[in-house]
Amino acid sequence: MTDDIHMGRAAKLALEMMRSNKGGPFGAVIVRNGEVIAEGWNEVTSSNDPTAHAEIVAIRAACKRLGTWVLTDCDIYTSCEPCPMCLGAIYWARLRRMYYANTREEAAAAGFDDAFIYDEIPLKPEARKIPGAKLSHPDMQRAFEEWIKKPDKIRY
Amino acid sequence: MTDDIHMGRAAKLALEMMRSNKGGPFGAVIVRNGEVIAEGWNEVTSSNDPTAHAEIVAIRAACKRLGTWVLTDCDIYTSCEPCPMCLGAIYWARLRRMYYANTREEAAAAGFDDAFIYDEIPLKPEARKIPGAKLSHPDMQRAFEEWIKKPDKIRY
Numbered sequence: 369m370t371d372d373i374h375m376g377r378a379a380k381l382a383l384e385m386m387r388s389n390k391g392g393p394f395g396a397v398i399v400r401n402g403e404v405i406a407e408g409w410n411e412v413t414s415s416n417d418p419t420a421h422a423e424i425v426a427i428r429a430a431c432k433r434l435g436t437w438v439l440t441d442c443d444i445y446t447s448c449e450p451c452p453m454c455l456g457a458i459y460w461a462r463l464r465r466m467y468y469a470n471t472r473e474e475a476a477a478a479g480f481d482d483a484f485i486y487d488e489i490p491l492k493p494e495a496r497k498i499p500g501a502k503l504s505h506p507d508m509q510r511a512f513e514e515w516i517k518k519p520d521k522i523r524y
Numbered sequence: 525m526t527d528d529i530h531m532g533r534a535a536k537l538a539l540e541m542m543r544s545n546k547g548g549p550f551g552a553v554i555v556r557n558g559e560v561i562a563e564g565w566n567e568v569t570s571s572n573d574p575t576a577h578a579e580i581v582a583i584r585a586a587c588k589r590l591g592t593w594v595l596t597d598c599d600i601y602t603s604c605e606p607c608p609m610c611l612g613a614i615y616w617a618r619l620r621r622m623y624y625a626n627t628r629e630e631a632a633a634a635g636f637d638d639a640f641i642y643d644e645i646p647l648k649p650e651a652r653k654i655p656g657a658k659l660s661h662p663d664m665q666r667a668f669e670e671w672i673k674k675p676d677k678i679r680y
Contacts, residue, residue, distance in 0.1 A: 372659070372661075375661045376661060379667065380663060383663055386667060386670065386674070389676070391680070392671065393670070412593050413593060413678040413680050416587050416591055416593050417584055417587055417588075418583065418587060418594070418616040418617040419575070419616065419617075421616075427574065427575060428575060431574060437568050437574045439574075447664050451612055451616075452611065452645055453609050453610075454609075454612070455608065455609075455644075455645060456607055456609025456611075457574065457609050458654060459641045460574040460575065460577075460607075460641075461575075464654070465654065466655070468659065469659060469660050469661045470660075470664045470665075470668060471658070477668075478671055479671075479672070479679065481615065485612055488611075489642070490645075493605070493624070498614060498615060498620070498621065498622060500621075500623070500624060501621070501624075502625070503527055503531050503625060504626075505531045505603070507532065507535035508535045508549075508603050508625040509626075511535065511549035511603070512549060512630060512634045514542065514543075514549070515542060515549045516634055518542070524547070524574070
């Protein structure tokens, strides 16, 4: 019942922000102990930011509000199954649980690349549509070695 | 040769920003026609933003500078193989090509979750460490139907 209310809010944000041309039809809400901590909606085209998906916007807002980079005891309600970028962000933010309404297949049918990107992720870098190539650098061997030994490092 | 210069800059950012406690040892540079458009480094712990990985920071800065959400003719030089979040962002930003120095396995050995998240992505939502559950909502059926028919939509 409470879950439906939060998902209803995410869906309402998706509908209303799409209608006012903020971006695609996507919304997200982050909740802790029943309290809404932050909301987000797609702002890619209105803010010139390809990373401004609803989930990313909501995670950044929640972290700003709570003064932390971990949302361990928070759940996210998102109007659509997260794309790999947003799913990755959900892991880095250490969210507890994720609820989604529409699926990646429905997103693909509406013209979004989510399913395509899911298919690209497991490929070897050089086989992807955006090809990746390894280019080692001695400073990066040094950087990881220093990080491992760094006494005052803050893990995340 | 030019590639080495750009990767050297990404590596230098990784080293220097880690030493000044901005975050983890990661840097990225975005280049168009040989010109550096934007730079980024990991700022997760210094900015309380779990999405502030070097690649995301560089992509957002490049888009802001160019006033667009697509970086079609740009390449990214990143000091480490991108995590799924950053790889997703590279697709949404439509970058042309990606160069990386260290690998996800080296990142894992240095204590970062990149490889773990790569392993989680292909699992069914309900089987993941951060479990996902489907919770349909009628407004979201409506939202996608409206988007498909929307005459003034801006695709991204």
